[in-house]
Amino acid sequence: MSRIEAPRDEDDAAATVDRAPGGPGALVDRLLAALPAGSVLTDPDVTASYAHDMASFCPAGAPAVVVLPRTVEDVQHVMRTATELRVPVVPQGARTGLSGAANATDGCVVLSLTKMDRVLEINPVDRVAVVEPGVVNATLSRAVNEHGLYYPPDPSSWEMCTIGGNIGTASGGLCCVKYGVTAEYVLGLDVVLADGRLMSTGRRTAKGVAGYDLTRLFVGSEGSLGIVVKAVLGLRPKPPEQLVLAAEFASASAACDAICRIMEGGHVPSLLELMDRTTVKAVNDLARMGLPETTEALLLAAFDTTDPAADLAAVGALCEAAGATQVVPAEDAAESELLLQARRLALTALEAVKGTTMIDDVCVPRSRLGEMLEGIERVAAKYGLTIGVCAHAGDGNTHPTVCFDASDPDESRRARESFDEIMALGLELGGTITGEHGVGVLKKEWLAREIGPVGLEMQRAVKQAFDPLGILNPGKLF
Amino acid sequence: MSRIEAPRDEDDAAATVDRAPGGPGALVDRLLAALPAGSVLTDPDVTASYAHDMASFCPAGAPAVVVLPRTVEDVQHVMRTATELRVPVVPQGARTGLSGAANATDGCVVLSLTKMDRVLEINPVDRVAVVEPGVVNATLSRAVNEHGLYYPPDPSSWEMCTIGGNIGTASGGLCCVKYGVTAEYVLGLDVVLADGRLMSTGRRTAKGVAGYDLTRLFVGSEGSLGIVVKAVLGLRPKPPEQLVLAAEFASASAACDAICRIMEGGHVPSLLELMDRTTVKAVNDLARMGLPETTEALLLAAFDTTDPAADLAAVGALCEAAGATQVVPAEDAAESELLLQARRLALTALEAVKGTTMIDDVCVPRSRLGEMLEGIERVAAKYGLTIGVCAHAGDGNTHPTVCFDASDPDESRRARESFDEIMALGLELGGTITGEHGVGVLKKEWLAREIGPVGLEMQRAVKQAFDPLGILNPGKLF
Numbered sequence: 001m002s003r004i005e006a007p008r009d010e011d012d013a014a015a016t017v018d019r020a021p022g023g024p025g026a027l028v029d030r031l032l033a034a035l036p037a038g039s040v041l042t043d044p045d046v047t048a049s050y051a052h053d054m055a056s057f058c059p060a061g062a063p064a065v066v067v068l069p070r071t072v073e074d075v076q077h078v079m080r081t082a083t084e085l086r087v088p089v090v091p092q093g094a095r096t097g098l099s100g101a102a103n104a105t106d107g108c109v110v111l112s113l114t115k116m117d118r119v120l121e122i123n124p125v126d127r128v129a130v131v132e133p134g135v136v137n138a139t140l141s142r143a144v145n146e147h148g149l150y151y152p153p154d155p156s157s158w159e160m161c162t163i164g165g166n167i168g169t170a171s172g173g174l175c176c177v178k179y180g181v182t183a184e185y186v187l188g189l190d191v192v193l194a195d196g197r198l199m200s201t202g203r204r205t206a207k208g209v210a211g212y213d214l215t216r217l218f219v220g221s222e223g224s225l226g227i228v229v230k231a232v233l234g235l236r237p238k239p240p241e242q243l244v245l246a247a248e249f250a251s252a253s254a255a256c257d258a259i260c261r262i263m264e265g266g267h268v269p270s271l272l273e274l275m276d277r278t279t280v281k282a283v284n285d286l287a288r289m290g291l292p293e294t295t296e297a298l299l300l301a302a303f304d305t306t307d308p309a310a311d312l313a314a315v316g317a318l319c320e321a322a323g324a325t326q327v328v329p330a331e332d333a334a335e336s337e338l339l340l341q342a343r344r345l346a347l348t349a350l351e352a353v354k355g356t357t358m359i360d361d362v363c364v365p366r367s368r369l370g371e372m373l374e375g376i377e378r379v380a381a382k383y384g385l386t387i388g389v390c391a392h393a394g395d396g397n398t399h400p401t402v403c404f405d406a407s408d409p410d411e412s413r414r415a416r417e418s419f420d421e422i423m424a425l426g427l428e429l430g431g432t433i434t435g436e437h438g439v440g441v442l443k444k445e446w447l448a449r450e451i452g453p454v455g456l457e458m459q460r461a462v463k464q465a466f467d468p469l470g471i472l473n474p475g476k477l478f
Numbered sequence: 479m480s481r482i483e484a485p486r487d488e489d490d491a492a493a494t495v496d497r498a499p500g501g502p503g504a505l506v507d508r509l510l511a512a513l514p515a516g517s518v519l520t521d522p523d524v525t526a527s528y529a530h531d532m533a534s535f536c537p538a539g540a541p542a543v544v545v546l547p548r549t550v551e552d553v554q555h556v557m558r559t560a561t562e563l564r565v566p567v568v569p570q571g572a573r574t575g576l577s578g579a580a581n582a583t584d585g586c587v588v589l590s591l592t593k594m595d596r597v598l599e600i601n602p603v604d605r606v607a608v609v610e611p612g613v614v615n616a617t618l619s620r621a622v623n624e625h626g627l628y629y630p631p632d633p634s635s636w637e638m639c640t641i642g643g644n645i646g647t648a649s650g651g652l653c654c655v656k657y658g659v660t661a662e663y664v665l666g667l668d669v670v671l672a673d674g675r676l677m678s679t680g681r682r683t684a685k686g687v688a689g690y691d692l693t694r695l696f697v698g699s700e701g702s703l704g705i706v707v708k709a710v711l712g713l714r715p716k717p718p719e720q721l722v723l724a725a726e727f728a729s730a731s732a733a734c735d736a737i738c739r740i741m742e743g744g745h746v747p748s749l750l751e752l753m754d755r756t757t758v759k760a761v762n763d764l765a766r767m768g769l770p771e772t773t774e775a776l777l778l779a780a781f782d783t784t785d786p787a788a789d790l791a792a793v794g795a796l797c798e799a800a801g802a803t804q805v806v807p808a809e810d811a812a813e814s815e816l817l818l819q820a821r822r823l824a825l826t827a828l829e830a831v832k833g834t835t836m837i838d839d840v841c842v843p844r845s846r847l848g849e850m851l852e853g854i855e856r857v858a859a860k861y862g863l864t865i866g867v868c869a870h871a872g873d874g875n876t877h878p879t880v881c882f883d884a885s886d887p888d889e890s891r892r893a894r895e896s897f898d899e900i901m902a903l904g905l906e907l908g909g910t911i912t913g914e915h916g917v918g919v920l921k922k923e924w925l926a927r928e929i930g931p932v933g934l935e936m937q938r939a940v941k942q943a944f945d946p947l948g949i950l951n952p953g954k955l956f
Contacts (some may be wrong), residue, residue: 123843123845124741124742125738125741125742125843125844125845126741126843126844126845126874127741128843148744169687170687170691172685172687176684176685177684181685181687183687183691183694184662193932193936197932198932199930199932199933199936200929200930200933201929201933203841203909203910204843204908205841205842205843205844205873205874205875205908205909205910205913206654206655206841206844206872206873206874206875206913207650207654207659207841207870207873207874207875207910207913207914208841208910208912208913209647209648209650209659209698209910209912209913209914209915209916209917210910210911210912210917210921210925210928210929211698211917211925211928211929211933211937211955211956212695212698212699212703212937212940212941212955213648213661213694213695213697213698214933214936214937214940216661216691216694216695217690217691217694217695217940219691220687220689220690220691221690225690236746237744237745237746238744260603263602263603263604263605264602264603266626266715266716267715268714268715305784306783306784306785307784363681363683363684363685363686364683365601365603365604365606365682365683366603366604366683366684367601367603367604392685394684395683395684395685396604396683396684396685397683397684397685430682430683431681431683432681432683432685432686432687432688433688434686434687434688435683435684435685435686435687436685436687437687438687439687439688439689443688447688447689450688450689451678451679451688451689452677452678454671454675454676454677455677455678455679455689455692458671458677458692458943458944459689459690459692461943461944462690462692462695462940462943463690464943465936465939465940465942465943466936466939477689477690478689
């Protein structure tokens with residue numbers, strides 16, 4: 001039950017930065033000069049446990065030290081020290097990421113923000129929350145809920161992942177088709193720069209256009225431009241509970257036709273998800289959910305409007321017009337929740353198929369989703385592999401998940417090649433290599449392919465402007 | 479009927495860039511080497527008409543030449559030429575901006591994008607439009623409407639202003655309280671860089687997190703980082719027609735209390751605007767609208783939901799609870815439109831009061847709006863001036879408009895001082911100096927005050943990364 005890395009240069013991750021003169025001892029002494037002893041971890045068994053995120057098999061080095069700051073000043077001290085000694089710093093949240101963006105480099109300081117976990121303010125009139133980066137997504141979601149508010153971004157790992165990590169990776173989730181990604185909710189940031197200086201960006205007002213939007217630049221920057229130590233997040237009023245509909249189709253292309261009709265029809269579902277036959281079967285095998293295995297594609301649509309049953313009826317009719325063999329609206333919240341549970345189990349269930357998976361995150365224009373799914377089927381057949389697809393279909397965001405036996409070298413090779421071929425197909429269809437998981441180390445060769453040489457040069461120029469010494473999470477993104 | 483500039487250094491605007499060796503003749507010859515003659519304007523009477531935007535009295539230089547490109551290649555030729563000759567380039571849309579961001583500098587190339595005005599694609603399934611920068615906002619809005627779609631950003635100048643200009647200034651409008659600003663709708667851009675290279679940023683997919691968000695960096699950058707030559711814009715399904723309610727209050731603070739109750743109550747109005755007594759009277763004087771002049775603050779709220787009358791009833795009750803003296807929901811779309819017309823006339827009406835206005839754009843957290851309005855009253859009394867306020871109240875975005883006689887030097891001085899005092903107050907209340915009009919030349923000293931020295935240094939570093947020669951719209955922002 002683990003994942004494997006994409007091909008890469010073996011020496012990339014640790015090569016960028018010089019080691020501390022005087023070695024790790026000097027580094028730790030300097031850190032301890034202004035940090036409480038309990039915040040600085042040096043036991044190699046312990047520090048090794050901070051080496052990587054959930055993209056197993058992405059390369060990860062051995063940290064020299066792990067620091068758990070509790071204050072902004074702690075973070076500033078770490079960055080000043082790292083700048084003086086030219087030591088790389090790898091910021092981390094809960095390490096639930098799927099691209100290796102939080103993976104350590106040899107000799108680095110791992111800066112784990114998990115202890116800076118206070119919700120500083122929730123304001124229902126301004127509809128903002130002010131939080132430290134280590135706040136867990138679910139903790140914030142529940143806290144704002146008590147004020148009648150809603151923080152939409154809901155990555156699958158929402159019970160574990162932190163807001164700082166969500167900002168670093170620009171996380172998505174099931175909500176995005178209606179509510180967008182993390183980026184839409186980050187209004188302002190406090191950031192400790194590479195040299196330890198503190199910068200405030202953005203605003204806590206509903207609008208604001210004073211200067212370049214550096215706030216948005218930090219979202220998705222994977223800790224490579226600075227350390228987020230505080231965030232002002234926009235909130236929405238809590239919507240009514242959503243009601244879910246399941247529709248079965250005899251082909252993926254019929255399901256995609258339904259999706260096009262729904263979106264073209266002006267509907268605004270709060271969720272529009274697709275699971276292919278492989279995924280449905282895997283979920284049944286794992287959890288005996290009793291999902292319909294005779295179908296080729298199962299579509300889940302939901303509405304959180306004032307009259308969700310009416311919206312589901314309209315969408316159900318569109319599904320039937322597109323050839324759905326069965327349309328079943330949930331009767332209540334409990335039935336809806338059961339359908340969502342099935343969807344949430346998809347990745348775990350696919351991992352159980354052959355022990356190892358590589359999960360991809362290719363997003364295409366939703367009008368091209370049918371071609372994407374057909375292409376993935378072709379790739380699976382070509383390489384003789386099981387590739388299960390679940391997708392945030394309303395966004396065109398697919399998670400093709402290659403299932404393979406990591407102990408079989410030939411199957412592993414084919415898995416990697418199919419993974420690459422799927423990304424290439426996504427780009428051909430006008431899509432992107434990552435809709436919500438980020439680039440990290442997993443896809444950095446592919447980033448260059450997506451954005452081209454001029455784009456890459458300007459991305460590097462921005463990095464250079466913020467981190468001239470290259471000490472912030474080196475070897476990630478590009 | 480004109481506006482006047484904020485205090486500034488007289489020699490800022492033209493000082494940044496060296497003049498072309500060989501003078502304007504060489505520049506024009508080089509431009510004509512690859513541009514059709516009709517695209518290159520050199521008659522000084524004509525070029526002078528391109529000198530400034532609508533922020534009259536902001537300093538503006540004399541362009542050496544005006545170029546009206548029709549293709550991306552035209553723009554690339556201009557930028558290559560400008561880079562070779564070290565000539566400043568000032569990009570322009572319809573020049574309806576209110577901060578002097580489009581004002582010429584002496585000897586510059588004015589690059590007017592108004593002839594690149596094609597809507598290249600409207601896709602109802604992907605909910606995107608692809609446009610050239612010179613498309614007029616209203617043209618796009620109407621075109622997408624025909625496909626059942628909605629492009630929300632609606633600055634007051636929407637019948638004239640261009641999408642490129644909207645992107646450059648990150649424009650807002652009446653829609654923002656529900657639908658946000660221009661930035662939320664810019665998914666991808668083609669940009670010609672300072673040296674003439676073409677860069678694509680962003681995506682046309684619903685989601686995408688591949689690399690730093692350079693797209694968003696260009697939004698609101700006032701043409702200082704590159705020339706936008708194509709934009710992929712996100713669209714929404716066309717909502718139902720909105721229904722408007724007018725509520726009268728005996729004090730601004732009671733109106734602000736109502737606004738807080740509405741937002742705290744979880745309502746999502748499509749519009750929430752406030753006009754003070756001065757503004758109401760000015761509108762009546764100009765257009766005999768018959769608005770109630772006995773009231774101190776007139777609140778307009780609207781909903782574009784499936785049952786707007788029910789939403790207006792709920793909001794009307796909250797207004798009454800906050801002390802509204804009169805609550806009048808419109809009975810139909812025609813009555814609603816009449817109320818909106820009154821709001822749209824506000825600025826013109828205030829200009830008629832004393833011949834000249836300075837319109838400000840301070841945005842505060844909406845919970846502080848009451849304090850802001852009280853403060854503006856104090857400033858008006860202190861300086862013995864008429865300051866009318868209309869506000870996108872739901873956003874906390876005020877447009878305090880100082881009315882004065884420009885031929886009276888003392889009144890002019892007081893007007894400038896009051897303008898500055900209002901911005902200082904906005905910052906004190908946790909707000910920003912500009913919610914939607916931008917910085918341009920009008921507020922560049924104030925940008926530094928808002929974002930502080932570290933923020934300013936990083937803004938300059940970003941500028942340097944994209945425009946090392948400083949030829950793109952020099953003297954704006956900072």
